[in-house]
Amino acid sequence: MTAEQKKFLAIKANHIRQGVIEGTFHAKSGHPGGSLSIAELLAYLYFAELRIDPVDPKKPSRDRFVLSKGHAAPALYAALAERGYFPVEDLKTLRQPDSYLQGHPNMNDVPGVDMSTGSLGQGISAAVGMAMGAKLSGSNFRVYSILGDGEIQEGQVWEAAMFAAAKKLDQLVAIVDNNNLQIDGTVEEVNSPYPIPEKFSSFGWHVIEIDGHDFDQIESAFAEAKTVKGCPTAIIAKTIKGKGVSYMENQVGWHGSAPNEEQYHTAMQELLAADPERQA
Amino acid sequence: MRMADIAKIATRDAYGKALVELGEKNDKVIVFDADLAAATKTGMFKKAFPERFIDTGIAEGNMMGIAAGLSTAGYTVFASSFAMFAAGRAFEQVRNSIGYPHLNVKIGATHAGISVGEDGASHQCCEDIALMRSIPGMTVLNPADAVEARQCVLAAAQMNGPVYMRFGRLAVPVLFDDSYQFQIGKGCYLREGTDVTIIATGLLVGAALEAAELLSSEGISAAVINMASIKPIDRDIIVNAAKSTGCLVTAEEHNIIGGLGSAVTEVICETVPVPVIRCGVEDVFGHSGPALKLLDIFGLNAKGIVSKAKAAIALK
Numbered sequence: 019m020t021a022e023q024k025k026f027l028a029i030k031a032n033h034i035r036q037g038v039i040e041g042t043f044h045a046k047s048g049h050p051g052g053s054l055s056i057a058e059l060l061a062y063l064y065f066a067e068l069r070i071d072p073v074d075p076k077k078p079s080r081d082r083f084v085l086s087k088g089h090a091a092p093a094l095y096a097a098l099a100e101r102g103y104f105p106v107e108d109l110k111t112l113r114q115p116d117s118y119l120q121g122h123p124n125m126n127d128v129p130g131v132d133m134s135t136g137s138l139g140q141g142i143s144a145a146v147g148m149a150m151g152a153k154l155s156g157s158n159f160r161v162y163s164i165l166g167d168g169e170i171q172e173g174q175v176w177e178a179a180m181f182a183a184a185k186k187l188d189q190l191v192a193i194v195d196n197n198n199l200q201i202d203g204t205v206e207e208v209n210s211p212y213p214i215p216e217k218f219s220s221f222g223w224h225v226i227e228i229d230g231h232d233f234d235q236i237e238s239a240f241a242e243a244k245t246v247k248g249c250p251t252a253i254i255a256k257t258i259k260g261k262g263v264s265y266m267e268n269q270v271g272w273h274g275s276a277p278n279e280e281q282y283h284t285a286m287q288e289l290l291a292a293d294p295e296r297q298a
Numbered sequence: 299m300r301m302a303d304i305a306k307i308a309t310r311d312a313y314g315k316a317l318v319e320l321g322e323k324n325d326k327v328i329v330f331d332a333d334l335a336a337a338t339k340t341g342m343f344k345k346a347f348p349e350r351f352i353d354t355g356i357a358e359g360n361m362m363g364i365a366a367g368l369s370t371a372g373y374t375v376f377a378s379s380f381a382m383f384a385a386g387r388a389f390e391q392v393r394n395s396i397g398y399p400h401l402n403v404k405i406g407a408t409h410a411g412i413s414v415g416e417d418g419a420s421h422q423c424c425e426d427i428a429l430m431r432s433i434p435g436m437t438v439l440n441p442a443d444a445v446e447a448r449q450c451v452l453a454a455a456q457m458n459g460p461v462y463m464r465f466g467r468l469a470v471p472v473l474f475d476d477s478y479q480f481q482i483g484k485g486c487y488l489r490e491g492t493d494v495t496i497i498a499t500g501l502l503v504g505a506a507l508e509a510a511e512l513l514s515s516e517g518i519s520a521a522v523i524n525m526a527s528i529k530p531i532d533r534d535i536i537v538n539a540a541k542s543t544g545c546l547v548t549a550e551e552h553n554i555i556g557g558l559g560s561a562v563t564e565v566i567c568e569t570v571p572v573p574v575i576r577c578g579v580e581d582v583f584g585h586s587g588p589a590l591k592l593l594d595i596f597g598l599n600a601k602g603i604v605s606k607a608k609a610a611i612a613l614k
Binding site: 082084124126134137140141143145147148151152154178 | 328350352354355357359360362363364365366367368369370371372373390391394395398399400
């Protein structure tokens with residue numbers, strides 16, 4: 019990846035983070051921690067990987083994205099707005115009664131959302147169904163889904179994983195956002211899902227481990243996934259929950275609470291300092 | 299003709315046949331099962347269209363999610379299991395992955411009610427109508443015989459959006475001929491009467507007709523309405539029945555809580571409040587045994603409906 023591409027994607031990730039902070043601050047609720055941890059992954063997906071068209075969000079041949087960890091909706095909305103699906107300004111209406119931006123993604127309200135999610139463990143099954151659709155229709159679209167590392171405690175994830183491998187769904191890429199934290203503590207304290215790569219690989223998946231904030235590694239993982247034939251790919255992305263906002267990083271308390279006014283300004287200052295496009 | 303002389307076919311058989319019929323006309327029809335294809339009769343579709351039949355194995359929640367995802371790619375998807383697992387185990391997947399996004403998934407649930415028989419209470423789902431009709435936008439159909447079951451499947455495929463269809467394991471009398479026209483949201487009179495109206499659904503429609511005969515021999519004139527469309531429910535026909543006979547009996551192979559009895563009383567309380575007596579499974583679990591014997595034990599037969607009808611008339 020060229021330095022220029024990397025800079026471009028870093029700014030997109032930064033804008034996604036700003037969208038997360040704007041949304042959760044104005045909503046006075048939401049899930050900033052697990053939204054911030056996937057900013058680079060979403061920036062890469064929406065600006066380098068997915069074959070999509072904001073002008074034609076339902077185009078049958080488009081690649082699909084399912085946010086199985088639906089509580090990271092603020093990040094998904096920010097990515098979609100940044101990509102041109104709807105105005106960035108609307109991110110401030112997150113979770114309001116008159117807004118189309120629900121607390122968790124609704125495919126019928128939000129342009130660009132391919133599946134309604136929020137109840138953990140269910141999005142991956144829908145993504146598997148979409149990949150089956152590609153296979154049955156002979157279409158070459160690909161399906162991507164991001165799961166939380168806590169989410170994979172849900173048994174349905176492994177039902178879906180078993181099925182996807184059995185059906186050789188090589189159009190499917192699952193990305194596990196391994197930020198190591200869930201509501202009640204670290205994932206090990208609560209109910210350890212480790213070792214995650216071995217679990218997916220024993221279910222018959224091709225597994226790639228990366229740093230989920232490193233664009234070079236993200237790029238090469240997605241490129242490798244495209245070469246895999248006969249099985250789905252799982253990308254286990256090590257990430258930092260709350261990444262990009264100093265006081266939120268690795269703090270379990272920021273899973274599901276919104277910044278107050280002072281915290282909002284601090285976060286935005288930190289993000290704007292690294293944003294050449296929006297610096298005052 | 300006596301009920302005993304009428305040909306009997308299980309509605310699950312009609313479901314399997316109707317799927318094949320649909321599959322012949324529409325190559326976008328995909329059928330899922332969760333390792334029960336022989337019992338749910340989706341095996342017929344599997345045999346006819348193996349490339350369009352998907353078995354998820356014993357994982358009903360996952361099946362509903364995959365069905366939901368596949369439907370977004372332009373397919374009309376049928377997902378099948380026993381009612382216990384389709385509506386019960388997979389309730390939240392049906393609610394969140396199919397109902398909330400209002401996806402085009404048709405759930406074919408067989409082995410509903412206590413007429414499952416020998417397998418016993420763990421498999422005798424008498425709560426599915428209650429669960430499914432509480433999901434916004436879900437259409438709930440419970441056909442009475444093979445003819446109606448076929449038409450329910452075709453009607454479900456015609457409409458866009460989620461449908462829950464309830465089929466039985468037990469062979470039941472064929473009540474309708476080919477001229478019958480089922481319509482979603484409509485009930486139909488099978489017999490006119492003036493003293494009481496029996497509103498029945500599914501397996502108990504045949505028993506309701508028998509009950510009307512028995513009541514007639516005692517000088518009581520009972521109307522019978524077949525109500526296959528439980529949601530949306532036919533408010534007009536219920537209101538008309540309440541006005542014309544002044545009392546109602548509901549009859550269903552389901553818990554008296556949350557099923558047809560509840561759906562009818564909800565309409566009646568808000569329109570023409572008249573006595574309604576519910577005939578159904580009285581908030582208990584089922585039991586192992588031969589299906590017909592169980593139906594008698596649980597009062598889900600003509601005799602049971604007759605006594606409820608008399609009770610309803612007494613309350614007028």
